[in-house]
Amino acid sequence: MSDYRILNTRAPRVDAFDKVTGKAKYTDDLSMPEMLFGAILHSPQAHARIVKVDTTEAKKLPGVKAVITSEDTEGIAFGVSPARYDEQIFASERVRYVGDEIAAVAAVTPEIARQALDLIKVEFEELPSVLDAHLAMDDEAEQLHERYKNNIVQQVHWDFGDVEAAQKEADVIRTDELTSKMQDAAFLEPQSALATYDQGYLTMYSSTQAPHYIQRTLAMALSLPLHKVRVVKPAVGGGFGPKAACSSMELATCLLAMKTGKPVKITFDREQVFLHSRARHQFFHKMTTGVRKDGTICFLEHEALLDGGAYCSFGIATVYYAGSLLGGPYRLENMKYDGYRVVTNKPACGAQRGHGAVIARACFEIQLDRIAEELNMDPVELRLKNVREAGETTCNELYLSSFGMKEALEAVRDSAAWKNKRDDQPDGKGIGAACGFFVSGAGYPIYYSKTPHCTVVTKLNEVGGGVIVESGAADIGQGSDTMLAMITAEVLGIPLSDVRVMSGDSDLAVDLGAYSSRTTLMTGTAAKEAAESVKAQILEVIADKTGASIDDLDVIDGEVINSKGDLNIEELRHDFRMEHRGFRGIVKSGNLTFNEAARVAFIDKGSIVGTGKYSPPKLGGSFKGAAVGTSPAFGCSAQIAEVDVNLDTGEVTVEKITGAHDCGFAINRTQVEGQMQGSMMMGMGEALMEEIKYDECGRVINANLAEYKIPTSLDMPPLESIIIESHEPNGPFGAKEVGEGGIMPTIPAILNAIYDATGVRINELPVTPERIRTALRKAGKVNK
Amino acid sequence: MSIPPFEVLQPESLQEACELLGKHSSEGAAVLAGGTDILVDIRRPIIPEHLPRCSGCDPKTLMPRKAVEKPPAYMVALSRIPDLSGISEAKNGDISIGSMTTITQICESQLVREKLTALAEGGDNLGSPLVRNRGTLGGNICNARPAADALVPSVALGAQLELQSVNETRIVSVSDFVTGPGRTIRKADEVLSKVIFPALPEMSGSSCIKLANRKALEISVVNVAAVLTLDKAGKISQAKVALGSVAPTPVLAEKAAASLIGEKPSDDLFKEAGKTAAGECKPITDHRGSALYRVDMVGILVKNALQKALERAR
C-alpha cells in the first residue's frame, strides 16, 4: 500500500454531488437578463458556390435582433494549425460540406430565431462534390481549397532505420489492410456557447475542452486584445476531442453579442453535433510487416490515407500521429511511413480519443495476430518477445521514461486465463489480445510558442483555513478538478474538503486544455509545485514564530507536527483564540492546526500564494514532424477480449474485456478505472457499431443517437481494469496518462477474438453482424 | 428549436377526443399517446426546407427524414381519458388491452407473458426502459412502422382493433389496418380504443425475435413473430408467422405457415419453413442492412422463432 493519505485512494469526485443532484450548471443551463437566442443556417449542399445570400426578410421579422453573414466577418480565416487557417466563420464564396455555416441570427426567442432562418434566401451554383478520399487525390478531381493541391492537406514521409536491409532479414512478410469509418464522439452534452460583450470585454461561456485555444482564436478572429477576452468553461458533458478547437458557432455567438450588445446563446441540436463533427477521421491503412522466425519484428512499412472532410482542423497532427505512435510499444527499429490527409466534401474531422493512432494501432495489432498464426506462435508470446522496457528510445526518438508494457500484458494474460481459453473453446467463442501505446501530453502547443503548458495559482484562504486552487484546466467530466484537489490536499497535509478548485477559466491561469492526455501529468505537476510553495511559506512563518527548524516541520492530517518534539505554540494559540471570541469549536489544546498556522502565516506575510507551472523539457528528434508524438511520458496498455459470435446471424456478444493500463501512478484509483472502462466502451462501439453514414449527396443520414449506434448498457460486458504503476519520473507522484491510451487495444482485441471465434478476417470497421455473416458466407462457412 | 409549436388539447372522454379530432382535422390534429413517436417525427429539419438542395438530392429526403408531411397544429392527448389502459381476459379467453397501456405494463403482465408471449417479447425488445415506460401499444400500432416491435407480434397473434369515432365503433384486423409505412385506414376522427387478442387454443405457444446491431434502442434489421398450436397427436394444427422490416408493412408469411399445418414439428420442417418465408418477402437495401442479408436472416429467424414457440406449446 502507498504512504499517501489521499492519493491512490478512491476519494469521491469533488463534483459528484452537484452532478448527481442536477445542481451542476452546463452552458445551456446558463441564462442572463435580456439574453438572445441564436441559430445557424447551415448549407444544404456539399459543394457549391454561393451566388447570393439575402437576409432582408429575416431582418424584418419582429423579435430578430441581428442577422449576420460573411459580410460581417471581414474575411477572417481561422482554424487549428496556424499554417492551415482554412476556415471561415461563414462561408463567403463557397460551401464545402452539408452543414457549412452560411449565416446566423439572434432573436428574442429560439422559435423566432428558427423562423428567421426560414426567411434567409440563398442562391447556389452547384460544384461537383468530392466524397471519396482516394478519388480526391486525382488530378481531375475538383479542388476544394486553392491551397491544397490534389486536395492533400498534409503528407508525411518518414523512413527510420533501414527498411530495405531489414526486409532481407525477415522470414515472414505480410501485408494487411484496415479501413474504418468516420465517427462521432457521442458526448452527452451538445456544444453550447453563451457570449456577453460589455465595455470592451468579451466573455464566452462554452462547453469547450480548451478555453485557452478558444480565447486565442476569439481574440485573433475578432481583433480584440487577448486580455479582454475571457473564456469560461462551465460543467461539460464530455468532449473526447471534437470540443478542443474553436468553432464557427462560438465565433458567431460572439459576433452576435458584439453586434447586439446583449448576451447571446447558441446550443447545438444533436443533429448539428454530427454536422459539425470534428470527430474521428476515416482511415485507410496498409501495412507490410516483416518478422524473423523467432518472432522478432524486423520492419514496418506503412501507408495511410486519412479522409478528413472539408477542412484541416487537427488534420496535420492526426496524420503525423497515425504514423509516429506505431514507434512503440514494440522494438521496431525500421519503420517507413507515408501518410496523406485529404479534404473531401464532408463534415470536417479532427481529434478524437486516441488521436490519429487508434485505427493504425488496430491494423498493426491485427496484423501481429496474423503473423503469429503464420509463425505458429502464441500471439501474446509474440508480443511479449518484442515489447520495450523503460529507458529505451523508439526508432522515431520517443524516450520511454517509464514503461509497464510487459507487466500490463502479463497481467491480462494471467487474469483472463488466456492459455486455457485460447486453446480450448467451442466454435463461435473466441478470445483475442492486443496492446496499445499513447502520449501522456503532447510535447508542443498547437501554435508555435515557448509558453508553459499550464500554470496553477494556489492561494491560502486569508481568513484562515483551506486553500483555493486556481487553474485553467478543463474538467470535462474526466475528473481533473478532483485530481488537482487531491494533489493539493496531499501536499498540504489537509483534508480534501478544505481544498476548493476553481478551474476552466482563462482569467485564472493558462492551460492548454484537456487534450492529448496531458492534464494529470502537466497541470498535476504545476498544482504540486504551487501547493509545495504554499506549504513552505506557512511553515517558514511557523518555524520563525516557534523557534523550530523548518526542516523538522510538516503538516499531517491538518496539524503541524514537529518531528523533533513539541512546538511552542502557546502565544500563537492565544492570539488565534482572541481573534475568535464567540466562535465555536476553537481548539484549546493539542497540536497546532493547519487553520491556526495558515492564519498566523497570513497575519505575518499578507496574502500567501503559491504558483506552479509546467513546461516540457526539449523533446523529439530533428526530422520533419518530429514534434508530433513527442511527450514527456508514454502510457501503455493491454487488453484481452472474449466474444461469442452467433454464426447464423453474425451477431457478436462481447462477454468480457480484461484491461491493464500503465498510468504511472493512480492519483485516484476509481477515476483511473473509469477512464479505462470508458475507453473500452468507446473502443467496443468503434469496433462493432459506430459509423457515420452518408448518402450520395454527402448528407449524413444517421445524424442522431438513435441511428448512430454506440453501445448501450446491455451491450457492455463485465470489464476488468487492472492498474499498472510504473512510477513515471516526469509526472506528479509518478502519474501519467490514462485518458486515451486505454482505447488503443480494444478494437484489435475484439477483432482478434472474432477471428478466433469464426476463422474469418474482416478488414472493414465496424464489424457488424452483416459483415460477419457475409465473410462467413464467402468463406463457405454457412450451413446450407 | 427543432420541434414546431403546437397546442395540446386534453379531452376527458373518448367522445370528446373524437369530436376534437374531427373539429380540427383541417388544421391538422394528431392523437398524442406517449409521444415517443410523434414528437420525434414532427421535428423540423435543421437545414430549412426552402433552401435549394443539390441536383442529385431527392427533394423528399430531408434531414432528418421527414416522417410527418405537415406538423399538426393540435395534439389531442389521450392521457386524461379513463379506462384506456389496462389488460383484461374475457370469459372466452380473449385478451383485451387498452390502447394507452404502456409497453412496460404489457411486459410486466403475467397474463400477457403466459398467453401472448410473442407480444411480451416484442415489448422486451422495444427501445429502452424509458421509452417502454412512455410508449403505448396503441401508439406502436397506429404509427404503423414495418419494424414496430409490438405491431409485428400483434399481426402474428391476429389482433383485432376497436376504432372509435364520433358516430361509430368498428373492429378491424391489425393486418387490414396497416396499409404502408406510417399509413393506416384510420379516419381523421378515429381513436384506437383497444386491441383484442383472440383466445389461442390449448397447446399453443408464441415467440418473437429481433435482430439488430445492438441489444437495446434499435430498429430491427429483421424481426419475426411466430405462433404455433399443436393437436393432441402432437402435430401442428395452427401456425402464424409474421415478418417485420422486410416490406412496407409487417407481412404474414402465409405459405410458410401453411407448410407447417398437419406436420410433426422438427428442425428440418422449421428450416424449410424459414426458406419458404424468405421467399415471401421483398425487403429493400438500406443503411441498416442489405436486402440479401435480410432475406438470409428471415430464414434463420423464422426457424428459431418456431422452435421457441414449439417449446412453449408443449
Ligand SMILES: Cc1cc2nc3c(=O)[nH]c(=O)nc-3n(C[C@H](O)[C@H](O)[C@H](O)COP(=O)(O)OP(=O)(O)OC[C@H]3O[C@@H](n4cnc5c(N)ncnc54)[C@H](O)[C@@H]3O)c2cc1C
Ligand atoms: C429512443 C426511442 C427508441 C424507440 N425504440 C423503439 C423500438 O425499439 N421498437 C419500436 O417498435 N419502437 C420504438 N420506438 C418508437 C415508439 O416508442 C413506439 O412505437 C411506441 O410504442 C409509440 O407509442 P406512443 O404512445 O409513444 O405513441 P405516440 O408517439 O404518442 O403516437 C404514435 C402515433 O400513433 C398515433 N396514436 C397513438 N395512439 C393512438 C390511438 N389510441 N388512436 C389513434 N392514434 C393513435 C399518434 O397520433 C401518432 O401518429 C422508439 C422511440 C424512441 C424515441
